[in-house]
Amino acid sequence: MIKSIVFPSLKNALITLLFVGILFFNSVNSAWAKRPPEIRNQQDLNLEPDMHGQDLSGNEYVKFDLNGFNFSESNLEGAVFNNSKLQNSKFTGANLRDALAYATDFTDADLSDVNFTNALLMESNFEGAKIDGADFTDAVLSRTQQKQLCAIANGTNSSTGESTEYSLGC
CATH class of the missing domain: 2.160.20 (Pectate Lyase C-like)
Incomplete structure (x- = not known):
């Protein structure tokens, strides 16, 4: 029972972290694209x-x-x-x-x-x-x-x- 509670939370955390990482790198790349x-x-x-x-x-x-x-x-x-x-x-x-x-x-x-x-x-x-x-x-x-x-x-x-x-x- 403990595994089923911890594992889905860890999976959600990793998905959230991946999503935030993608957003961050997209914003950094767009900022670099605006440089002279x-x-x-x-x-x-x-x-x-x-x-x-x-x-x-x-x-x-x-x-x-x-x-x-x-x-x-x-x-x-x-x-x-x-x-x-x-x-x-x-x-x-x-x-x-x-x-x-x-x-x-x-x-x-x-x-x-x-x-x-x-x-x-x-x-x-x-x-x-x-x-x-x-x-x-x-x-x-x-x-x-x-x-x-x-x-x-x-x-x-x-x-x-x-x-x-x-x-x-x-």
């Missing part, structure tokens, strides 16, 4: 060095050499710059909220007044970068990066009203 296309081949795009004021949200630039590009005033929310070279690039007033820039080289870049809220910036190089008024609220940085940026932090972001020092936790 990944841009992998720089030469096929014929990228212009002046991207000023453009909506580039969600674009992916993986291992791109964007040295000297102008992204000022652009919407780069959720953009990906993994392992990209952005030396001497200009991002003044750009929105990089929720952006991912892992191991990206921002050497001598102008990051003034950039919104880096919730950005993932681990292993990126900010040597010589100008960060006056940049907002790093809840950005993910290593302790070494934080110390480096705190040494040059000043100003207040014009769109968020957050001071650079405070957003870095200096």
Whole structure:
């Protein structure tokens, strides 16, 4: 009698679990299908060095050499710059909220007044970068990066009203 009570419950639980799993994977696959296309081949795009004021949200630039590009005033929310070279690039007033820039080289870049809220910036190089008024609220940085940026932090972001020092936790 105990087997007949336990076994049907176990069978129902497994069926329910299977059903929930199918629903979960279908929703994940549909979410992935809605992502913007990944841009992998720089030469096929014929990228212009002046991207000023453009909506580039969600674009992916993986291992791109964007040295000297102008992204000022652009919407780069959720953009990906993994392992990209952005030396001497200009991002003044750009929105990089929720952006991912892992191991990206921002050497001598102008990051003034950039919104880096919730950005993932681990292993990126900010040597010589100008960060006056940049907002790093809840950005993910290593302790070494934080110390480096705190040494040059000043100003207040014009769109968020957050001071650079405070957003870095200096």
